[in-house]
Amino acid sequence: SQQGEEDPQALSIQEGENATMNCSYKTSINNLQWYRQNSGRGLVHLILIRSNEREKHSGRLRVTLDTSKKSSSLLITASRAADTASYFCATDGNQGGKLIFGQGTELSVKP
């Protein structure tokens, strides 16, 4: 079974609005990562947050991690049409180096 579960499965917003995606996982982790996938392309790494961190920023991205709730959120501020993509969380816990992905959130940003 998959480690991460994203919520919502799909999100549609207007350009300029903020987009928030959530990820829940089941077991303890060393770190949690977020990836982006444009239609028909491979995944691209966005940001990594370690288990001892609570919040991390990268440009318009903000990631939070709550290990007590086994959950993370990805916030994209001031969204652009170019942010339209699928976003996946992935966890690297006590799994011998394996990175397990969630099912993803499909984000649509309308101009």
Add this chain to the structure above:
Amino acid sequence: NAGVTQTPKFRVLKTGQSMTLLCAQDMNHEYMYWYRQDPGMGLRLIHYSVGEGTTAKGEVPDGYNVSRLKKQNFLLGLESAAPSQTSVYFCASSPRQGALNVLTFGAGSRLTVL
């Protein structure tokens, strides 16, 4: 820098045929992975390798075999293709620097089994 290269990009097979997907990386990464992506299922790990000559099973290994004879290459084989193996296959690699297991992905290989 090519990064991670997958060949072929597209392939159509008949049930029962065999084929091999090739993944090559030029970043001297230790870890390599094969995932499959199906609609509504996200990415599921098929097999992975933590170094040359080693392989391990992931979440959905049945029907697939892998080999890592050279550090830069990771091969995924289907011995007898089935329609359930119709999917998009992604290869990825990572340097495995402590716990910073950040993956670099290939562009994907779309396989259709008739």
